[in-house]
Amino acid sequence: MSEQSKAPSAQEKAINEYLEALLLEVPDDQSVTTPSLEVKSSPQVELPVAEPETVEVKTKPAVIGLNRLVAEVTQPQIDTQTLEKTEVEVEVEEVPQRSPEIPEWARERFQCLLFKVSGLSLAVPLVKLNTVIPWNENITQTPNQTDWYLGLVQHLQSQVKVIDTALLVMPENRRDKIDADPAERFSHILLVDDQNWGLACDSIGDVIWLEKEDVKWRKDKTSRAWLQGTSLEHLCAIMDTEVFAQMLNNGS
Numbered sequence: 001m002s003e004q005s006k007a008p009s010a011q012e013k014a015i016n017e018y019l020e021a022l023l024l025e026v027p028d029d030q031s032v033t034t035p036s037l038e039v040k041s042s043p044q045v046e047l048p049v050a051e052p053e054t055v056e057v058k059t060k061p062a063v064i065g066l067n068r069l070v071a072e073v074t075q076p077q078i079d080t081q082t083l084e085k086t087e088v089e090v091e092v093e094e095v096p097q098r099s100p101e102i103p104e105w106a107r108e109r110f111q112c113l114l115f116k117v118s119g120l121s122l123a124v125p126l127v128k129l130n131t132v133i134p135w136n137e138n139i140t141q142t143p144n145q146t147d148w149y150l151g152l153v154q155h156l157q158s159q160v161k162v163i164d165t166a167l168l169v170m171p172e173n174r175r176d177k178i179d180a181d182p183a184e185r186f187s188h189i190l191l192v193d194d195q196n197w198g199l200a201c202d203s204i205g206d207v208i209w210l211e212k213e214d215v216k217w218r219k220d221k222t223s224r225a226w227l228q229g230t231s232l233e234h235l236c237a238i239m240d241t242e243v244f245a246q247m248l249n250n251g252s
Helices: 010-023 165-169 241-249
Strands: 037-040 054-060 071-072 086-091 112-116 118-127 129-134 149-156 158-162 188-192 195-200 203-210 215-217 228-232 236-239
Touching: 010 195, 037 228, 054 118, 071 195, 112 188, 112 195, 112 236, 118 165, 158 188, 188 203, 188 241, 195 241, 228 241
Parallel strands: 118 236, 158 195
Antiparallel strands: 037 086, 054 071, 112 118, 112 203, 129 188, 149 158, 188 195, 215 228, 228 236
C-alpha cells in the first residue's frame, strides 16, 4: 500500500511518545546516590563553667567537750534554659545499583533486523532470528484462542504458530491502529524460537550493526520483560526473543 505524505496523526504521535518512554526507561548513570540524611540528635546539655568549690567552715560552741565542724559545700546549679538541639549531618555511602546483564551474543559487534508493528520500531538480533517469510493469508485459524493468536501457517515441514506482535508489545491505550484487517496491516512473519513462533509485523527494514555500548541495556525486567534494551541512534526497542517465546508458551 502506498502512503501519502501527511502531517503526523494523533496515532503516530502516541506511538512516538510510547517509543520515547521505552528509550528513557533506562537511566544513563549506573548508580544511585542516596541523599544525605539530617538526623535529629537527642538534646545536648550545655553546662555552665562551674566556679571552684567554696568550703565555708563554721565553728560552733563546744558541746560535751567536743568541737563540731560543720562544712557547708556550695555546688553549681544547672541552667536548664541553656539546653539546645543540635543537627547532625550523616553522610551515607553511595549504593551502586545492579549493573545491566549484557547477553553473550552482544559481547562483540552484532546485527539486528529492524521491523515495525503498528508504527513502533523494533529490532530482533539476527542470532535469534530463524528466517523471515512473506505474510500468508492462508493461515489456519484455531478456535478458543487468545486475541493475539492468529493461527497456524505451514513453513517447510513445520506448523508455525503466528501471533499478532502488536497486541503483546503495545499498551491498550495505544491500540487504535491495531483494529485494521490483518490482511492489510501485515506484510511479513519473523520466525523465532526454532520456528515455533512467527511474529507478524507491518514491515521490515534494514539490517543494522550495533556495539554493546550503543545499547541501553535494561537492569530490571519486572515489566515489559520482552524488552532487552533500546538504541537511541536507531530509535528502536530491541526484543528479547527468548523471553518473548516464554511469554507465548505461558499464554501471556
